[in-house]
Amino acid sequence: MFMSVTFNKACLIDKMKTVFVTVGTTSFDDLIGSVTSDESVKALIGRGYTDMVLQVGRGSVPDPDRCPGLSLQVFHYKDSIAEDMRNSDLVISHAGAGSCLEALRANKALLVVVNDKLMDNHQLELAKQLQDDSHLIYCTCSTLSQTLRDMDLSALTTYVPGQPQNFANFLDKAVGLV
Amino acid sequence: MTRDQEESLLAHAVHFTNQQIPRSGEVRQLWSSSVLSSFSALMSSVPLVLCNGPGTCVPLCATGLLLGVLGLKRVLIIYVESICCVKTLSLSGKILYYFSDYFFVQWASLRDTYPKAVYLGRLG
Numbered sequence: 001m002f003m004s005v006t007f008n009k010a011c012l013i014d015k016m017k018t019v020f021v022t023v024g025t026t027s028f029d030d031l032i033g034s035v036t037s038d039e040s041v042k043a044l045i046g047r048g049y050t051d052m053v054l055q056v057g058r059g060s061v062p063d064p065d066r067c068p069g070l071s072l073q074v075f076h077y078k079d080s081i082a083e084d085m086r087n088s089d090l091v092i093s094h095a096g097a098g099s100c101l102e103a104l105r106a107n108k109a110l111l112v113v114v115n116d117k118l119m120d121n122h123q124l125e126l127a128k129q130l131q132d133d134s135h136l137i138y139c140t141c142s143t144l145s146q147t148l149r150d151m152d153l154s155a156l157t158t159y160v161p162g163q164p165q166n167f168a169n170f171l172d173k174a175v176g177l178v
Numbered sequence: 179m180t181r182d183q184e185e186s187l188l189a190h191a192v193h194f195t196n197q198q199i200p201r202s203g204e205v206r207q208l209w210s211s212s213v214l215s216s217f218s219a220l221m222s223s224v225p226l227v228l229c230n231g232p233g234t235c236v237p238l239c240a241t242g243l244l245l246g247v248l249g250l251k252r253v254l255i256i257y258v259e260s261i262c263c264v265k266t267l268s269l270s271g272k273i274l275y276y277f278s279d280y281f282f283v284q285w286a287s288l289r290d291t292y293p294k295a296v297y298l299g300r301l302g
Binding site: 097101121122123125126128129161162163164166167170171174175 | 258284
C-alpha cells in the first residue's frame with residue numbers, strides 16, 4: 001500500500017492557519033514591510049499561523065525568503081478577495097472602509113493597520129469606532145509586531161451588518177411610492 | 179460602482195436610462211462640464227439626486243437646486259453620508275447638509291450634532 005504524506009513548513013501535526021494581508025486598491029509598502037519583518041513573523045508563528053497571503057496592490061513584492069517558517073503567497077490584485085478572506089483565520093488590512101467591512105461581514109478576526117503617513121481622518125474615525133465596539137483591533141506599522149504579540153482576538157464581538165431595507169422603506173415613503 | 183454592479187442593479191429596474199456625467203477633475207472643469215451635463219441629465223430624467231459623498235456630487239446637487247430656484251423642475255436631493263464619518267462630516271456633507279431634502283448619517287453620534295440628519299442605523 002502506498003501512502004502519500006504531505007509536509008508543511010511548520011509542523012506535520014498542526015493544521016493550516018492563514019493570515020490574509022490586504023492593502024486595498026493603491027499600495028501600502030510600509031504595512032507589507034512591517035508584517036514580513038522578523039518580529040511580526042515570529043509573533044505570527046508563535047500564534048500558530050502557518051501561511052500568509054499578501055495582496056500588495058501596486059506596491060512591491062517582498063523577497064520570498066523573507067518569512068522563514070510561513071508559506072507565503074503574494075498577488076497584486078484580484079477581481080474579488082472574498083475567497084482569500086473566507087480561507088483566512090486572521091485578516092490584517094489597511095484602514096479602508098471597504099476592506100474592513102468586507103472582513104467583518106465575513107466574520108473574520110480583523111487587525112487594521114492605519115497608515116499614519118496618510119492621516120485620512122475618516123478612515124481613522126471608523127477604525128476607532130469599530131475598535132470601541134470590539135469589532136476589530138487597530139494599530140500602526142510601528143506597533144504592528146507588538147500588537148501581534150499582545151492582541152486578544154477572543155475579545156472581539158460579531159459585527160452585525162446594517163439594514164439597508166430601512167433606508168429603502170424610508171425613501172419609498174419620502175418620494176411617494178408607498 | 180463597477181459596470182457589472184450597475185448592470186446588475188439596472189436589470190431589476192422597470193425603466194431606466196443611463197447617462198454619464200463627466201467626473202469633476204480640475205476646479206475649472208468641475209463647474210463648466212459637470213454642471214452643463216448635470217443640467218441635461220436632470221431635465222430629462224426622474225427628479226431625484228441620490229448621492230453618498232464624493233466631491234463629484236456637489237455640482238450635480240447644485241444644478242438640481244438651480245433648477246428648483248429657476249422654477250424649471252423640483253429636484254429632490256438625498257444625501258447619504260459615508261459610513262467612515264462617525265464624529266465629523268465630510269466636506270461634501272458639510273455643504274449639502276444645508277441644501278439637501280433628506281440627509282442621512284450612519285452613526286448616532288452625528289445625529290446628535292446635526293439635528294436635521296436622519297439616522298436609521300448603518301447601511302452596510
